[in-house]
Amino acid sequence: MEKEINFRLATRNDLEQIVAMLADDVLGSKRERYGLPLPTSYIKAFKAISADPNNELVVADDGNEVIGVLQITFTPYLTHQGGWRATIEGVRTSASSRGKGVGTKLINYAIQRAEERGCHLVQLTTDKQRPDAIRFYEKLGFQATHEGMKLKLK
Template identity: 80%
Template sequence: MEREIKFRTATEKDLESIVAMLADDFLGSKRERYEHPLPTSYIKAFEAITSDPNNELVVACIGNEVIGVQQITFTPYITHQGGWRATIEGVRTSASVRGQGVGTELIKWAIQHAKERGCHLIQLTTDKQRPDALRFYERIGFKATHEGLKLKL
Protein backbone atom coordinates (compact mmCIF):
# COMPACT_ATOMS: atom_id res chain seq x y z
CA MET A 1 0.00 0.00 0.00
CA GLU A 2 1.60 3.23 -1.13
CA ARG A 3 -0.33 5.76 0.94
CA GLU A 4 -0.30 5.91 4.72
CA ILE A 5 -3.21 4.35 6.58
CA LYS A 6 -4.51 6.40 9.51
CA PHE A 7 -6.69 5.03 12.28
CA ARG A 8 -9.28 7.05 14.16
CA THR A 9 -12.49 6.74 16.12
CA ALA A 10 -15.47 6.48 13.79
CA THR A 11 -17.95 9.34 13.60
CA GLU A 12 -21.61 9.18 12.66
CA LYS A 13 -20.64 10.52 9.22
CA ASP A 14 -18.69 7.25 8.70
CA LEU A 15 -21.74 5.03 9.28
CA GLU A 16 -22.76 4.80 5.64
CA SER A 17 -19.27 3.63 4.61
CA ILE A 18 -19.13 1.21 7.53
CA VAL A 19 -22.48 -0.40 6.74
CA ALA A 20 -21.53 -0.61 3.06
CA MET A 21 -18.40 -2.59 3.99
CA LEU A 22 -20.35 -4.85 6.37
CA ALA A 23 -22.90 -5.62 3.65
CA ASP A 24 -20.33 -6.20 0.91
CA ASP A 25 -19.73 -9.95 1.24
CA PHE A 26 -21.67 -13.20 0.98
CA LEU A 27 -22.65 -13.29 4.68
CA GLY A 28 -23.09 -9.58 5.28
CA SER A 29 -25.34 -9.19 2.26
CA LYS A 30 -27.83 -11.54 3.98
CA ARG A 31 -27.91 -9.78 7.35
CA GLU A 32 -27.15 -6.09 6.79
CA ARG A 33 -29.45 -3.42 5.34
CA TYR A 34 -27.39 -0.98 3.31
CA GLU A 35 -30.02 1.46 2.13
CA HIS A 36 -30.72 5.20 2.09
CA PRO A 37 -31.42 6.43 4.62
CA LEU A 38 -29.75 3.89 6.87
CA PRO A 39 -32.10 2.10 9.24
CA THR A 40 -32.21 3.81 12.64
CA SER A 41 -30.96 0.59 14.27
CA TYR A 42 -27.45 1.41 13.00
CA ILE A 43 -27.60 4.92 14.46
CA LYS A 44 -28.81 3.60 17.82
CA ALA A 45 -26.03 0.99 17.88
CA PHE A 46 -23.46 3.64 16.99
CA GLU A 47 -24.68 5.85 19.83
CA ALA A 48 -24.52 2.94 22.30
CA ILE A 49 -20.97 2.08 21.21
CA THR A 50 -19.69 5.65 21.36
CA SER A 51 -21.25 6.30 24.77
CA ASP A 52 -19.48 3.28 26.31
CA PRO A 53 -15.83 3.92 27.28
CA ASN A 54 -15.10 0.19 26.89
CA ASN A 55 -16.25 0.06 23.27
CA GLU A 56 -14.49 1.61 20.33
CA LEU A 57 -15.47 1.69 16.69
CA VAL A 58 -12.29 2.36 14.74
CA VAL A 59 -11.93 3.17 11.06
CA ALA A 60 -8.91 2.93 8.83
CA CYS A 61 -8.58 5.77 6.33
CA ILE A 62 -6.45 6.83 3.42
CA GLY A 63 -6.94 10.54 3.24
CA ASN A 64 -10.65 11.10 3.85
CA GLU A 65 -11.70 7.69 2.47
CA VAL A 66 -12.80 5.07 5.01
CA ILE A 67 -11.25 1.78 3.86
CA GLY A 68 -11.62 -0.43 6.94
CA VAL A 69 -13.47 -0.82 10.22
CA GLN A 70 -13.36 -2.83 13.43
CA GLN A 71 -15.04 -2.71 16.80
CA ILE A 72 -13.00 -3.36 19.92
CA THR A 73 -14.64 -4.11 23.26
CA PHE A 74 -12.63 -4.05 26.49
CA THR A 75 -13.92 -6.33 29.24
CA PRO A 76 -12.74 -6.83 32.81
CA TYR A 77 -12.74 -10.43 34.03
CA ILE A 78 -12.52 -12.05 37.42
CA THR A 79 -10.49 -14.84 35.79
CA HIS A 80 -6.81 -14.32 35.07
CA GLN A 81 -6.49 -12.47 38.36
CA GLY A 82 -8.95 -9.76 37.43
CA GLY A 83 -7.35 -9.04 34.05
CA TRP A 84 -8.78 -7.20 31.09
CA ARG A 85 -9.21 -8.60 27.60
CA ALA A 86 -10.09 -7.08 24.27
CA THR A 87 -12.52 -8.55 21.77
CA ILE A 88 -12.36 -7.60 18.10
CA GLU A 89 -15.60 -7.70 16.10
CA GLY A 90 -16.89 -6.61 12.73
CA VAL A 91 -13.57 -6.40 10.89
CA ARG A 92 -14.07 -5.39 7.28
CA THR A 93 -12.08 -3.73 4.55
CA SER A 94 -13.32 -1.98 1.46
CA ALA A 95 -13.39 -4.16 -1.65
CA SER A 96 -11.16 -1.56 -3.33
CA VAL A 97 -8.24 -2.38 -1.01
CA ARG A 98 -8.68 -6.08 -0.20
CA GLY A 99 -5.47 -8.03 -0.46
CA GLN A 100 -3.35 -4.90 0.08
CA GLY A 101 -2.57 -5.36 3.79
CA VAL A 102 -5.28 -3.13 5.25
CA GLY A 103 -6.79 -5.95 7.33
CA THR A 104 -3.37 -6.82 8.72
CA GLU A 105 -2.78 -3.20 9.69
CA LEU A 106 -6.21 -3.01 11.37
CA ILE A 107 -5.50 -6.06 13.51
CA LYS A 108 -1.95 -4.99 14.36
CA TRP A 109 -3.32 -1.61 15.45
CA ALA A 110 -5.95 -3.35 17.64
CA ILE A 111 -3.30 -5.55 19.25
CA GLN A 112 -1.12 -2.56 20.09
CA HIS A 113 -4.11 -0.60 21.38
CA ALA A 114 -5.15 -3.53 23.61
CA LYS A 115 -1.62 -3.66 25.05
CA GLU A 116 -1.76 0.07 25.76
CA ARG A 117 -5.09 -0.46 27.58
CA GLY A 118 -3.45 -3.13 29.78
CA CYS A 119 -5.17 -6.15 28.30
CA HIS A 120 -3.56 -9.56 28.85
CA LEU A 121 -5.44 -11.18 25.96
CA ILE A 122 -7.10 -10.26 22.70
CA GLN A 123 -9.73 -12.48 21.17
CA LEU A 124 -12.00 -12.67 18.16
CA THR A 125 -14.29 -15.04 16.38
CA THR A 126 -14.78 -15.67 12.71
CA ASP A 127 -17.63 -17.47 11.02
CA LYS A 128 -16.80 -21.05 10.01
CA GLN A 129 -18.03 -20.12 6.53
CA ARG A 130 -14.98 -17.83 6.25
CA PRO A 131 -12.01 -20.23 6.02
CA ASP A 132 -9.86 -17.51 4.40
CA ALA A 133 -10.48 -15.25 7.40
CA LEU A 134 -9.45 -18.04 9.78
CA ARG A 135 -6.18 -18.52 7.87
CA PHE A 136 -5.65 -14.74 7.87
CA TYR A 137 -5.97 -14.50 11.66
CA GLU A 138 -3.74 -17.54 12.18
CA ARG A 139 -1.02 -15.93 10.01
CA ILE A 140 -1.10 -12.89 12.31
CA GLY A 141 -0.60 -15.14 15.35
CA PHE A 142 -4.08 -15.97 16.63
CA LYS A 143 -4.62 -19.58 17.65
CA ALA A 144 -7.88 -21.53 17.72
CA THR A 145 -7.47 -22.59 21.37
CA HIS A 146 -11.15 -22.58 22.33
CA GLU A 147 -14.40 -23.72 20.75
CA GLY A 148 -16.78 -20.78 20.50
CA LEU A 149 -20.54 -21.23 20.67
CA LYS A 150 -23.39 -18.87 19.84
CA LEU A 151 -27.12 -18.93 20.39
CA LYS A 152 -29.31 -16.73 18.17
CA LEU A 153 -32.04 -14.96 20.10
Protein backbone atom coordinates (compact mmCIF):
# COMPACT_ATOMS: atom_id res chain seq x y z
CA MET A 1 0.00 0.00 0.00
CA GLU A 2 1.33 3.40 -0.99
CA LYS A 3 1.94 5.90 1.80
CA GLU A 4 -0.03 9.13 1.70
CA ILE A 5 2.07 12.17 0.88
CA ASN A 6 1.30 15.45 2.58
CA PHE A 7 2.47 18.83 1.34
CA ARG A 8 3.16 21.63 3.80
CA LEU A 9 5.36 24.62 4.39
CA ALA A 10 8.77 23.62 5.67
CA THR A 11 9.66 24.25 9.29
CA ARG A 12 13.06 24.92 10.82
CA ASN A 13 13.07 21.28 11.98
CA ASP A 14 12.99 20.15 8.32
CA LEU A 15 16.06 22.14 7.32
CA GLU A 16 18.68 19.43 7.85
CA GLN A 17 16.74 16.95 5.69
CA ILE A 18 16.20 19.61 3.02
CA VAL A 19 19.89 20.50 2.77
CA ALA A 20 20.79 16.80 2.69
CA MET A 21 18.50 16.35 -0.34
CA LEU A 22 19.92 19.44 -2.06
CA ALA A 23 23.45 18.05 -1.64
CA ASP A 24 22.57 14.50 -2.71
CA ASP A 25 23.36 14.57 -6.40
CA VAL A 26 26.32 15.21 -8.69
CA LEU A 27 25.71 18.95 -9.14
CA GLY A 28 24.40 19.63 -5.62
CA SER A 29 27.38 17.94 -4.02
CA LYS A 30 29.62 20.54 -5.67
CA ARG A 31 27.75 23.61 -4.43
CA GLU A 32 26.05 22.65 -1.16
CA ARG A 33 27.68 22.15 2.24
CA TYR A 34 25.79 19.53 4.16
CA GLY A 35 27.24 18.92 7.58
CA LEU A 36 26.05 19.21 11.15
CA PRO A 37 25.66 21.72 12.46
CA LEU A 38 24.42 23.31 9.26
CA PRO A 39 26.25 26.40 8.04
CA THR A 40 24.44 29.51 9.29
CA SER A 41 23.86 30.64 5.70
CA TYR A 42 21.13 28.00 5.34
CA ILE A 43 19.43 29.12 8.54
CA LYS A 44 19.50 32.77 7.44
CA ALA A 45 18.09 31.86 4.03
CA PHE A 46 15.35 29.73 5.62
CA LYS A 47 14.32 32.63 7.87
CA ALA A 48 14.21 35.05 4.93
CA ILE A 49 12.15 32.66 2.79
CA SER A 50 9.75 31.92 5.66
CA ALA A 51 9.24 35.63 6.37
CA ASP A 52 8.44 36.49 2.73
CA PRO A 53 4.74 36.10 1.82
CA ASN A 54 5.73 35.62 -1.84
CA ASN A 55 7.94 32.62 -1.12
CA GLU A 56 6.95 29.15 -0.07
CA LEU A 57 9.40 26.41 0.84
CA VAL A 58 7.25 23.31 0.43
CA VAL A 59 8.06 19.81 1.63
CA ALA A 60 6.52 16.46 0.76
CA ASP A 61 6.15 14.41 3.92
CA ASP A 62 5.20 10.72 4.07
CA GLY A 63 4.40 10.84 7.77
CA ASN A 64 7.83 9.65 8.81
CA GLU A 65 10.23 11.91 6.97
CA VAL A 66 10.60 14.68 4.44
CA ILE A 67 10.87 13.02 1.02
CA GLY A 68 10.73 16.02 -1.29
CA VAL A 69 11.21 19.77 -1.40
CA LEU A 70 10.79 22.75 -3.70
CA GLN A 71 10.60 26.50 -3.42
CA ILE A 72 7.90 28.56 -5.12
CA THR A 73 8.40 32.29 -5.60
CA PHE A 74 5.41 34.40 -6.64
CA THR A 75 6.39 37.49 -8.61
CA PRO A 76 4.27 40.33 -10.00
CA TYR A 77 5.21 41.54 -13.48
CA LEU A 78 4.22 44.51 -15.58
CA THR A 79 4.31 42.28 -18.64
CA HIS A 80 1.30 40.12 -19.43
CA GLN A 81 -0.91 42.98 -18.25
CA GLY A 82 0.44 43.01 -14.74
CA GLY A 83 0.16 39.26 -14.23
CA TRP A 84 1.80 37.14 -11.56
CA ARG A 85 4.19 34.26 -12.20
CA ALA A 86 5.27 31.36 -10.07
CA THR A 87 8.88 30.25 -10.28
CA ILE A 88 9.76 26.77 -9.07
CA GLU A 89 13.31 26.23 -7.79
CA GLY A 90 15.33 23.69 -5.82
CA VAL A 91 13.24 20.62 -6.64
CA ARG A 92 14.56 17.48 -4.99
CA THR A 93 13.26 14.14 -3.82
CA SER A 94 15.00 11.83 -1.37
CA ALA A 95 17.04 9.02 -2.89
CA SER A 96 14.65 6.43 -1.42
CA SER A 97 11.66 8.12 -3.09
CA ARG A 98 12.98 8.65 -6.61
CA GLY A 99 11.01 6.98 -9.37
CA LYS A 100 7.92 6.60 -7.18
CA GLY A 101 5.90 9.60 -8.39
CA VAL A 102 6.83 11.95 -5.54
CA GLY A 103 8.36 14.53 -7.90
CA THR A 104 5.26 14.54 -10.10
CA LYS A 105 2.98 15.05 -7.10
CA LEU A 106 5.25 17.80 -5.78
CA ILE A 107 5.24 19.71 -9.09
CA ASN A 108 1.48 19.27 -9.43
CA TYR A 109 1.09 20.71 -5.92
CA ALA A 110 3.22 23.73 -6.93
CA ILE A 111 1.07 24.25 -10.03
CA GLN A 112 -2.06 24.10 -7.85
CA ARG A 113 -0.56 26.73 -5.51
CA ALA A 114 0.20 28.96 -8.51
CA GLU A 115 -3.39 28.68 -9.67
CA GLU A 116 -4.66 29.47 -6.17
CA ARG A 117 -2.48 32.60 -6.13
CA GLY A 118 -3.84 33.75 -9.51
CA CYS A 119 -0.65 33.21 -11.50
CA HIS A 120 -0.87 33.12 -15.29
CA LEU A 121 2.40 31.24 -15.73
CA VAL A 122 4.58 28.70 -13.94
CA GLN A 123 8.24 28.74 -14.86
CA LEU A 124 11.33 26.84 -13.82
CA THR A 125 14.86 26.22 -14.93
CA THR A 126 16.91 23.08 -14.79
CA ASP A 127 20.59 22.62 -15.49
CA LYS A 128 21.40 21.46 -19.03
CA GLN A 129 23.51 18.74 -17.38
CA ARG A 130 20.30 17.13 -16.05
CA PRO A 131 18.76 15.40 -19.11
CA ASP A 132 16.54 13.21 -16.93
CA ALA A 133 15.11 16.30 -15.22
CA ILE A 134 14.49 17.96 -18.58
CA ARG A 135 12.55 14.89 -19.78
CA PHE A 136 10.64 14.82 -16.48
CA TYR A 137 9.50 18.45 -16.81
CA GLU A 138 8.61 18.01 -20.49
CA LYS A 139 6.48 14.99 -19.57
CA LEU A 140 4.58 17.27 -17.15
CA GLY A 141 3.88 19.77 -19.95
CA PHE A 142 6.71 22.27 -19.49
CA GLN A 143 8.30 23.58 -22.68
CA ALA A 144 11.71 25.11 -23.29
CA THR A 145 10.37 28.32 -24.84
CA HIS A 146 13.20 30.64 -23.76
CA GLU A 147 16.95 30.51 -23.44
CA GLY A 148 17.90 31.13 -19.81
CA MET A 149 21.02 33.07 -18.93
CA LYS A 150 22.83 33.60 -15.65
CA LEU A 151 25.68 35.75 -14.43
CA LYS A 152 27.47 34.33 -11.42
CA LEU A 153 28.54 37.12 -9.03
CA LYS A 154 30.58 35.17 -6.50
